Amino acid sequence: MDSDSNNTKSVKRNVVDQLVEGYESATQLQLLLSRQQSSHHIDQTRIVSGDPDPVNKLMGKILDSFHKTISVLDSFDQVANVSVVLEGSRNTSCGDDSTPVSCNGGDSGDSRKRLGVGKSKRGCYTRKKRSHTWTVEARRIDEDIYAWRKYGQKQILNSKFPRSYFRCTHKPTQGCNATKQVQKHEQDPSLFQITYIGHHTCNVSDETQAKTEPLDLEIVLDSDNNKLAATISQDHVDPYIQEQGNDISSLIGVGASMVKEEDYNNGDQNNDYCEGSSTYSDLSLVWPDVMMSDDRQHHQNHFYHGEASTTTSYQFSFIDNDQFSSLFDSYCSYEGTSAI
DNA sequence: GATATTTGACCACT
DNA sequence: AGTGGTCAAATATC
Incomplete structure (x- = not known):
């Protein structure tokens, strides 16, 4: 019990430190952006494309900070032996999602073998459990590198x-199990709904990953009602917390320190997003059908588990230590009870 | 010839 | 039983 408590405090301090660092970086970024915005619109793709400008560097730093936070939370999950394990147990056949697909030689008496010995692996797989999924709406599908x-x-x-259905090219060589699903939007065929499943474990530099890996923890400002809207993936926030607030913002509170809202609308309702990156070449080779859009402004909405979380570029809001501590306490207290 | 995509079949899940 | 996710042979492209 005591050791658990100490461990919780240690992890919490680590998380808070990372968020504070992100906050400071965001403040600097805000200043930079407000200067640039006064003269001209910022090319959104330039922010994330790897240009060694200060804005991009700051963005990378911010994302990296949050990425580390997620890692801390992930490690805490393991320490706490959280209920995710129980939920994951629905997948009964072949273990966890990192387990390479195999038929467990000898198979379990499955009578549905219609193929010859040489083809016995056909259709034999274990469906991944649903871990780390998030959906992006984009005008292009090449919003990651x-x-x-x-x-x-x-x-x-x-x-x-x-x-x-796409999987990481490095799956055979590095065992990366990240996949994504792409589908055209029903109402607006110029939009694509891209669902990412699992994180990349292939060898990509931290900087690149920070710029391209969508965050499980996302704190954004809702420009319409001018309130803080924080969304945390269910991988990190249990339904119990959502049940209490249905939205993390209710736990965090409203009106944390805000940064200037960028008035960037071209007359349409799309929102911008400061995350992700683009290399056009890659996916144009992979799937030329869907590379038809020339729109490079990266208008996107992010959805987490079906809940829309509309984000607006150039807006950053961060909670302070106390607020985050409150949130984290809620999280930890639930995990503590659920693990037993 | 190597690599990527297409597509029908198979299997897990509800 | 129906649907969605994955496999892998066939085919296309470089």
């Missing part, structure tokens, strides 16, 4: 457009 390989396409019931 990872190399993807298409492995399937399926017509989905009641959907006009087929869904395409």
Whole structure:
């Protein structure tokens, strides 16, 4: 009990430190952006494309900070032996999602073998448990720099457009299990819904990863009602917390320190997003069909587990230590009870 | 020839 | 039983 408590405090301090660092970086970024915005619009793709400008460096720092935070939380999950394990147990056949697909030689008496010995692996796989999933709406599907390989396409019931399935190119060589699904938006076919499943474990530099890995923890400002809206993936916040607030913002509170809102609208309703990156070449090779849009402004909405979390670029809000501590306490107290 | 994509079949899950 | 996710042979592209 005591050791658990000490461990919790240590982790909490670590997390808070990372967030404070992110806050400081965001403040600097705000100053930079406000200067640039006064003269001209910022090319959104430039921010994330790797240009060694100060804005980009700061963005990387911010994202890296949050990325580390997520890692801390992840490690805490393991320490706390959280309930995710119980939920994951639904996948009963072949262990965890990192387990390479295999048929467990000898198979479990599955009578559905219709193929010859040489083809016995056909269709034999274990479906991944749903870990770390998030959905992005984008006008282009190349909003990350990872190399993807298409492995399937399926017509989905009641959907006009087929869904395409991609996995990380490095799966065979590095065992990276990240996958993504791409489907055209029903209402607006110029938009794509991209669902990422799992994080990349392939060898990508931290900087690149920080710029491209969507965050599980996202704290944004809702420009419409001018309130702080924080969204944390269910991988890190248990339903118990959501039950109490349904939205993390209710736990955090409203009106934390805010940064100037960028008045960036071209007359449409799309929102910008400061995350992700683009290399056009990669996916244009992988899936030229969907590379038709020339729009490089990266208008995106982010959805987490079906809940819309509309974000606006150039806006950053961060909670202070006490607020985050409160949130974290809620999180920890639940994890503590659920693990027993 | 190597690599990537397409597509029908198979299997897990609900 | 229906649907969605994955496999892998066939095919296309470089």
